Amino acid sequence: MSTPTKGSRARFSDLVAAEWIKVRSLRSTYGLMVFGIAFAAVAAWWLGHHVKVAPGAASGFNPLIYPYNQDTWSFITVLAATFGALAISGEYSSGLIRATFIAVPARHRVILAKSLVVATVMAVFGALSSVVSMYVAGAALSGQLSGLSLSRGDVLRAAALSAALPVIGALVGMAIGALIRHPVGAVSTAWGVLVLLPNLLGSGTIGLGKAVEAMPISAWMALADTSQPSPHSNPLPTTVFAWFLLASWLLLSLATTSATVVRRDA
Amino acid sequence: MTDLCGAEWIKLWSLRSTPIGLGLAVALALYLAGSNSMHGTLLRSGSMGPIDPIRAAFDGPSWVLPMIGTGMIGAQSMVGEYASGLIRTTLIAVPGRRRVVAAKVLVIAAVMAATALLAAVGGLALAVATANGDSRGRSLTDSASASASLHAIEASVLLLPVCALIGMAVGTLLRHAAATGFTVCALLGFGPLLLRPDGNRWATDVANVMPYYAWGRLTSAGPGAGSTVTAGVAWCILAAWAALSIVITTVVLNRRDV
Amino acid sequence: MIETRQLTKRFGGVTAVDDLTFTVLPGRVTGFLGPNGAGKSTTLRMVLGLNAPTSGTATIDGRPFRLEGAGLRRVGALLDAGDVHRGRSAQAHLAALARSNGIGRGRVAEVLGEVGLSDVARRRVGGFSLGMRQRLGIAAALLGDPPVLIFDEPINGLDPEGIRWARELFRRLAADGRTVFVSSHLMSEVEHTVDHLIVIGGGRLIADEPLGSFAARATRHSVKVRTDDPRRLSAALTEAGGEVTTDGTGSLSVIGLNTSRVGEIAFANRIMVYEVAAESGALEAAFMELTAASVEFRAGQAQ
Numbered sequence: 001m002s003t004p005t006k007g008s009r010a011r012f013s014d015l016v017a018a019e020w021i022k023v024r025s026l027r028s029t030y031g032l033m034v035f036g037i038a039f040a041a042v043a044a045w046w047l048g049h050h051v052k053v054a055p056g057a058a059s060g061f062n063p064l065i066y067p068y069n070q071d072t073w074s075f076i077t078v079l080a081a082t083f084g085a086l087a088i089s090g091e092y093s094s095g096l097i098r099a100t101f102i103a104v105p106a107r108h109r110v111i112l113a114k115s116l117v118v119a120t121v122m123a124v125f126g127a128l129s130s131v132v133s134m135y136v137a138g139a140a141l142s143g144q145l146s147g148l149s150l151s152r153g154d155v156l157r158a159a160a161l162s163a164a165l166p167v168i169g170a171l172v173g174m175a176i177g178a179l180i181r182h183p184v185g186a187v188s189t190a191w192g193v194l195v196l197l198p199n200l201l202g203s204g205t206i207g208l209g210k211a212v213e214a215m216p217i218s219a220w221m222a223l224a225d226t227s228q229p230s231p232h233s234n235p236l237p238t239t240v241f242a243w244f245l246l247a248s249w250l251l252l253s254l255a256t257t258s259a260t261v262v263r264r265d266a
Numbered sequence: 267m268t269d270l271c272g273a274e275w276i277k278l279w280s281l282r283s284t285p286i287g288l289g290l291a292v293a294l295a296l297y298l299a300g301s302n303s304m305h306g307t308l309l310r311s312g313s314m315g316p317i318d319p320i321r322a323a324f325d326g327p328s329w330v331l332p333m334i335g336t337g338m339i340g341a342q343s344m345v346g347e348y349a350s351g352l353i354r355t356t357l358i359a360v361p362g363r364r365r366v367v368a369a370k371v372l373v374i375a376a377v378m379a380a381t382a383l384l385a386a387v388g389g390l391a392l393a394v395a396t397a398n399g400d401s402r403g404r405s406l407t408d409s410a411s412a413s414a415s416l417h418a419i420e421a422s423v424l425l426l427p428v429c430a431l432i433g434m435a436v437g438t439l440l441r442h443a444a445a446t447g448f449t450v451c452a453l454l455g456f457g458p459l460l461l462r463p464d465g466n467r468w469a470t471d472v473a474n475v476m477p478y479y480a481w482g483r484l485t486s487a488g489p490g491a492g493s494t495v496t497a498g499v500a501w502c503i504l505a506a507w508a509a510l511s512i513v514i515t516t517v518v519l520n521r522r523d524v
Numbered sequence: 525m526i527e528t529r530q531l532t533k534r535f536g537g538v539t540a541v542d543d544l545t546f547t548v549l550p551g552r553v554t555g556f557l558g559p560n561g562a563g564k565s566t567t568l569r570m571v572l573g574l575n576a577p578t579s580g581t582a583t584i585d586g587r588p589f590r591l592e593g594a595g596l597r598r599v600g601a602l603l604d605a606g607d608v609h610r611g612r613s614a615q616a617h618l619a620a621l622a623r624s625n626g627i628g629r630g631r632v633a634e635v636l637g638e639v640g641l642s643d644v645a646r647r648r649v650g651g652f653s654l655g656m657r658q659r660l661g662i663a664a665a666l667l668g669d670p671p672v673l674i675f676d677e678p679i680n681g682l683d684p685e686g687i688r689w690a691r692e693l694f695r696r697l698a699a700d701g702r703t704v705f706v707s708s709h710l711m712s713e714v715e716h717t718v719d720h721l722i723v724i725g726g727g728r729l730i731a732d733e734p735l736g737s738f739a740a741r742a743t744r745h746s747v748k749v750r751t752d753d754p755r756r757l758s759a760a761l762t763e764a765g766g767e768v769t770t771d772g773t774g775s776l777s778v779i780g781l782n783t784s785r786v787g788e789i790a791f792a793n794r795i796m797v798y799e800v801a802a803e804s805g806a807l808e809a810a811f812m813e814l815t816a817a818s819v820e821f822r823a824g825q826a827q
Contacts, residue, residue: 001700002597002669010594010625018624025616026609071460075452082448090444095607098574099664102601103621105573105592110624184345185283187447188338196334196455200327266574 010104015113023087023117033125036079036166037132043072044133048140064158067137068130068226073165074195074217076129080122080166081190084173085183087118088257092181101266111258115171122170126163134159158224168216168249169194175256213237219245270360270369278343278373287339288377291332291426292385298328299389303396320411323389324418324485326478330455332385333429333478336378337450340430343370344437344515345446367516370434375427375508382426386419417497421484424504428477429454431511438515454478480504525550525703526571526672530580533566540566542727543580548705550671553698555718555735556707557811559819563727564707565603568676572601584672596625596668602661602675610650614641614660617649622667635663640689654681662690672703679713691717711808715739723811725818735807742810747786749776750799757795764789777803 023029048066091097104110134155149155172194177186198212212218213235219242221227227236237245278284302322347353360366432453437446458478473479474495480503483495495503526548533541541563548554558564569575571582573590581588584599592598608617618632636642639659649657658681665673675694679687694717698704708714714721714735721738723731731738751757754776758768766781778786783800790797 001671001702003671014626015624018620018622021616021620021623022609022612025612025620027611071456075456075460078451078456079448082444086444090609093443094609095604096609097607098569098572098603099607099621100624101574101595102572102599102603103595104624105590105595109593183444184338184342184447187444188334188451191334191448191451191455192331195459196330196451199459200330265576266569 010109012109012113015104015109016116019110019113019117023121028086029083029121032079032083033121033128036076036125037129039079040072040076040129040133041136043069044137045140047072048137062225063137063141064155064224064226066141067133068158068162068224070217070221070226072133073162073220073226076126077165077169077217078191078194080125080169081173081176081194082187083122084118084170085177085186085190086173087114087170088174088177088261089181089183089186090177093183097266107262108258111174111254111261115174115254115257118170118174119167122166123163126166129166130159130162133162154225158226161220161224162226164246165216165220168246168253171250171253171257172216175253175260178257178260214245216246216249219243219249267365267369270365271373273360274343274369274373278339278377281342281346283342284339287335288381291335292381292388295323295328295332295385296388296392298325299323300392300396302328303393319390319393320414320418320485322393323386324422326458326482329422329425329481330458330478332382332426333454334451336381336426337429337433337454338447339378340374340433341437341446341450342433343374344434344519345441345443348437348441349443363520364516367512367519371431371512371515374430374434378427378430379423382423383419385426386422390415390419418485421481421500421504424501424508425477425481428504428507428511431508431515432477435511435514435518438518475503477504477507525586526582526584526674526705527586528567528571528580528582531567531570531577531582532579533563533570533575534578540727541570541577544724544727544729545580546722546729546732548703548722549720550703551698551701552719553694553704553706553717554720554722555714556705556722556724557709557714558724558730559815560709562724562815562818564724565676567724568601568603568674568707572599572603572674594625594668596621596627596670598668598670599672599674600665600668600670601673602658602665602678604676605654605657605661605680608649608657608660610648612649613646614649614652614663615645617660618664618667621664625668627667631667631669635666638666639663655683655686658682659686662693670702672705673697674705676707677709678706679708679710687713711811715807723814725815728818730814730818739806739810742806742813745779745782745806745809746803747778747781747783748799748801748803749778749786749790749797750774751776751790751795751797753795756793757790757797760789760793760795761786 044067047069091100100110101107138149173186173190176189176193180186180189194215194217198215198217214237218236222236222239222242223246236242299322302325303319347356356366357363433446433450436449436453440446440449454477457476458473461473461476474483480495480500483500484497484504528544528546531541531544532539544563544567556564556568566575567582570577571584571589573588573592583589589595589599612620614636615632618635619629622629622632633642633645636645639662641656641659641663644652644656649660652660658678662675662678665675673694679690682690691713694704694706698719706714706718718735720734721731722729723738731741749757749761751774754770754774758770758776761768761776761778761781764781764785766786767779769777769779771777781789783802787797787800790800
């Protein structure tokens with residue numbers, strides 16, 4: 001019989017390892033990642049292939065918008081948010097959350113461990129998608145002033161930021177999953193909050209572009225220089241503000257997830 | 267058959283998500299119609315100008331959210347049964363699977379059509395009432411506007427049921443709640459964003475086939491205006507989506523082990 | 525040791541658990557009984573820190589469970605066999621739980637062997653039968669070799685061999701000096717497994733006493749008699765003050781007289797009897813009587 005010492009705690013590394021086992025033992029994890037990377041590759045190829053650059057506009061040409069296209073990466077962000085949301089709402093809907101919290105009653109530690117694993121997996125996913133996009137777009141664009149290679153500082157920065165975007169998306173997704181424990185509701189809310197609502201608000205008829213400025217995707221566009229020129233562009237945050245936005249989204253999501261899960265009955 | 271429909275009606279309305287989803291959809295459509303009309307539209311010059319009430323009430327991006335909402339409700343009618351295991355009880359009670367699908371389709375299409383009617387008519391009325399500037403003098407009684415309004419309303423009444431049926435088909439195919447939710451949002455909400463009918467011939471053809479742009483063509487004020495698709499073709503497109511969804515749902519449910 | 529003090533839980537207007545105070549001691553198997561809706565699951569969830577009580581406390585070995593860092597080594601619990609993700613294998617499910625408490629992989633294989641699931645360890649839980657999921661739940665409870673074990677309807681869905689195995693397991697765990705708290709509806713099983721009873725109804729405590737004394741509370745003990753002359757015996761027993769019912773096959777059920785008295789009456793009247801036995805079901809009778817007032821869901825009643 002175990003006679004645990006008073007106040008013994010599970011080591012954090014153990015909690016993280018346990019969450020990793022949970023994530024890697026589900027087929028859906030790999031399916032989601034493969035799908036995302038494939039989507040990014042196909043989109044990058046499609047966009048790179050169909051570029052038309054007028055000779056006069058060569059100087060304004062920004063090759064970064066092809067591998068790091070706004071719509072593509074909005075999709076990737078929501079995919080990541082779905083992953084994060086399911087990490088939480090999946091446990092609630094199957095009831096596994098009860099077993100988890102009986103095994104480790106210190107809920108905030110579980111959430112922290114989960115967030116770490118989710119963030120890491122999504123970082124790998126983001127890095128793969130980012131690099132694959134870049135090479136595919138580069139190949140498709142070749143002969144049209146591509147110049148996309150990781151040795152260039154601005155390309156490296158765009159690639160790194162794009163790798164980080166799914167991490168933020170997934171953490172936002174976790175917060176949504178904690179608030180809305182129903183899987184379908186969580187997924188739709190993720191779509192709504194990250195993509196649809198901003199699009200709606202920023203569309204020509206409503207013109208609430210200011211709200212769109214605060215979205216992670218806008219911050220990403222500002223920092224990675226991946227905004228597409230268009231007559232109805234929404235304003236982008238300044239560089240400093242963009243970093244602040246990304247950090248805020250990250251911390252706020254984490255805090256929301258933790259607070260919601262700790263307070264609610266399992 | 268009426269009994270089956272009655273059963274499906276009860277199943278639909280006994281879910282909390284149904285009135286919430288539909289209520290939100292209608293409220294949003296109405297609010298946005300009024301708000302669009304009040305604020306006008308963003309002109310090329312950068313300032314806001316007056317907006318045609320039809321355009322205000324049937325603005326594309328405003329209707330995306332009701333489209334997703336009804337898509338979800340349609341999806342839930344199938345996925346919910348799979349996820350909870352209710353599908354087994356249902357199919358033991360009524361082994362005729364085609365009839366079960368038919369009943370579901372009838373009930374959901376009817377409810378969504380009614381919702382769309384409410385949102386469309388209400389939105390139009392609100393848009394006319396809150397129109398700013400000189401469009402206030404413009405009523406919808408002249409024949410051109412009246413027929414355009416009628417067409418827009420008809421198109422919307424067809425659009426939302428189509429979205430719900432698409433949701434049903436996806437739900438039947440995927441059976442997994444979160445995957446279905448994701449796919450429905452992607453198809454109905456994100457698809458139109460990704461594939462705009464721009465100059466590219468191939469992209470335009472694909473885009474015009476999407477329910478969003480077909481509907482847009484019929485409301486002849488939103489996106490897709492001036493497109494290469496005639497009104498007749500647009501109606502066929504929407505009808506085809508409905509038919510395809512119903513066929514997929516029926517065939518897949520009929521053939522699969524539950 | 526599990527202790528609750530004035531434990532209360534209200535959900536909106538409904539009081540699910542009302543001022544519940546009891547103690548579950550180690551070294552014996554304690555049964556947790558109550559009609560459906562009596563508040564058993566709610567109580568267990570509060571003990572395990574899943575739900576927060578509206579008022580009162582629930583502690584395990586003197587400390588509220590929520591404050592624990594590592595739970596499996598303190599409490600092993602099976603609340604609902606369905607609390608698993610259907611896409612994972614049994615092995616992965618247990619491995620994740622074990623790892624979260626720093627328990628080694630070897631232990632996972634051990635408990636899988638103990639509950640008889642070694643052969644299906646790598647299969648998806650979604651394909652498990654109810655009995656297999658129950659065993660998996662019991663395995664999870666055993667992972668940390670804990671001093672306190674809580675089981676909610678553990679033998680639900682187990683076959684007779686499984687039920688016997690579970691009974692022996694609980695007895696063995698209690699004999700080790702652990703606290704074993706088992707909630708069940710199966711009276712016949714409870715009678716064979718449990719030493720001490722805690723009975724609740726309508727959220728309130730009805731009894732907290734040894735099994736024998738609870739069963740003795742049944743006021744209507746019945747004796748079963750098999751004879752080849754039921755008519756005469758029935759008359760004689762009724763005259764002696766017993767209440768006799770017959771099931772038509774030569775068996776009589778007598779209430780109000782004990783076995784010795786029945787035997788004497790038969791002998792005095794020179795009636796041949798082949799079987800005189802006290803009918804088990806005293807526990808069931810006691811339970812039904814004492815919880816009658818607080819039964820929430822009664823079948824077969826016109827409202």
